[in-house]
Amino acid sequence: MAYSDKVIDHYNHPRNVGSLPKEDPSVGTGLVGAPECGDVMKLQVKINPASQVIEEAKFKTFGCGSAIASSSLATEWVKGKTVEEALSIKNTDIVRELSLPPVKIHCSVLAEDAIKAAIGDWKKKQGMEVAAEERAAHD
Amino acid sequence: MAVKLPIYMDNHATTPVDPRVVEAMLPYFNERFGNAASRNHPFGWTAEEAVENARAQIASLINATPKEIIFTSGATESDNLAIKGVAGMYREKGNHIITQVTEHKAVLDTCKHLEKEGFEVTYLPVEKDGRISLDDLRRAVTPKTILITIMYANNEIGVVQPIPEIGKLAKEKGIYFHCDGVQAVGKIPVDVQRDNIDLLSLSAHKLYGPKGVGALYVRRRNPRMQLAALIDGGGHERGMRSGTLNVPGIVGFGKACEIAQQEMPQESARLSALRDRLQGNLFRELEEIYINGSMEHRLPHNLNCSFAFVEGESLLMGINDVAVSSGSACTSATLEPSYVLKALGVGEDLAHTSIRFGLGRFNTAEEVDYVSSRVVETVRRLRDLSPLYEMAKEGVDLSKMNWKVS
Numbered sequence: 001m002a003y004s005d006k007v008i009d010h011y012n013h014p015r016n017v018g019s020l021p022k023e024d025p026s027v028g029t030g031l032v033g034a035p036e037c038g039d040v041m042k043l044q045v046k047i048n049p050a051s052q053v054i055e056e057a058k059f060k061t062f063g064c065g066s067a068i069a070s071s072s073l074a075t076e077w078v079k080g081k082t083v084e085e086a087l088s089i090k091n092t093d094i095v096r097e098l099s100l101p102p103v104k105i106h107c108s109v110l111a112e113d114a115i116k117a118a119i120g121d122w123k124k125k126q127g128m129e130v131a132a133e134e135r136a137a138h139d
Numbered sequence: 140m141a142v143k144l145p146i147y148m149d150n151h152a153t154t155p156v157d158p159r160v161v162e163a164m165l166p167y168f169n170e171r172f173g174n175a176a177s178r179n180h181p182f183g184w185t186a187e188e189a190v191e192n193a194r195a196q197i198a199s200l201i202n203a204t205p206k207e208i209i210f211t212s213g214a215t216e217s218d219n220l221a222i223k224g225v226a227g228m229y230r231e232k233g234n235h236i237i238t239q240v241t242e243h244k245a246v247l248d249t250c251k252h253l254e255k256e257g258f259e260v261t262y263l264p265v266e267k268d269g270r271i272s273l274d275d276l277r278r279a280v281t282p283k284t285i286l287i288t289i290m291y292a293n294n295e296i297g298v299v300q301p302i303p304e305i306g307k308l309a310k311e312k313g314i315y316f317h318c319d320g321v322q323a324v325g326k327i328p329v330d331v332q333r334d335n336i337d338l339l340s341l342s343a344h345k346l347y348g349p350k351g352v353g354a355l356y357v358r359r360r361n362p363r364m365q366l367a368a369l370i371d372g373g374g375h376e377r378g379m380r381s382g383t384l385n386v387p388g389i390v391g392f393g394k395a396c397e398i399a400q401q402e403m404p405q406e407s408a409r410l411s412a413l414r415d416r417l418q419g420n421l422f423r424e425l426e427e428i429y430i431n432g433s434m435e436h437r438l439p440h441n442l443n444c445s446f447a448f449v450e451g452e453s454l455l456m457g458i459n460d461v462a463v464s465s466g467s468a469c470t471s472a473t474l475e476p477s478y479v480l481k482a483l484g485v486g487e488d489l490a491h492t493s494i495r496f497g498l499g500r501f502n503t504a505e506e507v508d509y510v511s512s513r514v515v516e517t518v519r520r521l522r523d524l525s526p527l528y529e530m531a532k533e534g535v536d537l538s539k540m541n542w543k544v545s
Contacts, residue, residue, distance in 0.1 A: 039450070
């Protein structure tokens with residue numbers, strides 16, 4: 001199976017790799033997937049409390065090239081967006097942008113979940129109400 | 140010295156045809172194109188002579204007689220013919236078959252097919268090292284057991300089963316013994332007499348011969364095996380496999396076996412030295428890598444290891460000028476990680492990080508060094524990208540995490 005040029009580009013030059021301080025109240029961490037399934041994504045966002053704009057995003061991913069590309073793209077997309085805007089990113093947008101084949105759609109689903117889980121974690125720290133889909137099961 | 144890219148190191152999947160084999164085959168496409176079954180002209184005689192010569196070359200490699208070699212389209216057909224052939228011919232003797240969980244799908248799926256037809260199949264487990272326990276085998280035998288089918292060596296982990304012991308047990312109990320010898324024949328000494336094998340599946344393209352041709356060794360003496368045919372037709376191959384013979388393929392198969400027999404001692408020593416070099420390079424540079432399967436009972440040219448915290452397909456993507464394969468789910472059609480590694484008790488997390496290296500006749504030490512340096516560099520890069528590596532470094536016990544599975 002051949003990879004799309006965009007997947008290869010993200011794999012070779014992943015954007016925003018790294019970690020933000022988990023304990024920082026302005027940082028939300030989403031950790032989704034499982035090692036047994038072959039995919040784990042950690043996506044972190046740093047959110048300006050006043051403007052609710054995502055000022056920074058970082059990721060680390062254990063997974064195939066498409067999983068790495070999906071999470072790399074997700075960090076690129078959420079940066080500069082408001083929480084509300086970031087939550088509207090759909091996995092299908094990622095599929096389209098990266099031209100993912102059907103067997104790799106789960107990678108995009110995981111990336112969407114990671115965004116929601118990261119924002120959910122931040123909301124919880126802020127004492128805000130967290131929607132069910134934004135709740136990471138392991139916290 | 141610069142190595143030529145890409146490098147092929149996936150010789151359990153297939154092997155390149157040896158140039159000496161190609162040379163032997165060429166006349167049989169156009170000059171000597173006869174049908175080996177044409178009995179009344181020289182075109183047929185020439186083809187038949189070539190086929191008989193190949194039969195002798197193949198038989199010699201496994202210590203059989205030429206008449207015991209039945210040509211097929213490949214080892215999948217050989218496995219089907221052996222297992223279904225015994226099932227069809229000896230059903231009144233019993234309906235129980237014993238196999239084991241890390242067999243090739245050509246054996247497992249054939250057994251599943253027979254289960255639907257009323258046969259009972261025991262799938263023996265394997266130990267951590269990938270080998271079956273002879274006690275388990277002994278306990279599995281019932282008065283209804285007609286066939287034991289166990290592979291010589293595994294295609295993923297290269298682990299060699301205790302074949303002489305299994306053959307001895309089968310003989311004592313009067314049970315037929317089929318062995319899928321695809322990965323072993325031509326690589327390590329296989330001897331149907333010493334090993335008491337009644338049926339042995341072979342494939343040309345795994346030993347530097349062409350694709351599309353294989354054989355089944357069918358014992359003719361002590362006991363004389365009979366098989367129900369799968370394909371009806373002109374009664375070729377002693378009625379067990381009808382169809383015009385693939386003469387150029389068979390000639391190539393024979394030549395490949397002849398070369399393998401002559402060169403096996405030097406070649407296996409050279410390949411196991413290369414394999415040890417590969418293993419040494421990787422283990423010197425990387426932590427948290429694990430060998431899958433026994434190192435003691437293993438084909439000389441196989442290395443299968445798991446690179447913890449690095450998913451296999453992403454590793455393959457990073458070493459894209461090297462052809463190896465992975466037990467990761469992402470590289471399989473089923474999205475399940477390797478059933479072979481699971482059977483060994485390798486956790487699914489580590490199964491996803493496994494890579495199979497299959498060295499071959501045309502690999503060099505320079506290639507091994509290049510491949511290991513690419514793997515080391517890519518594993519390091521991907522570990523820097525891996526949340527699991529980060530968590531493990533922080534002392535998190537990954538097995539105790541409550542993972543969110545979407």
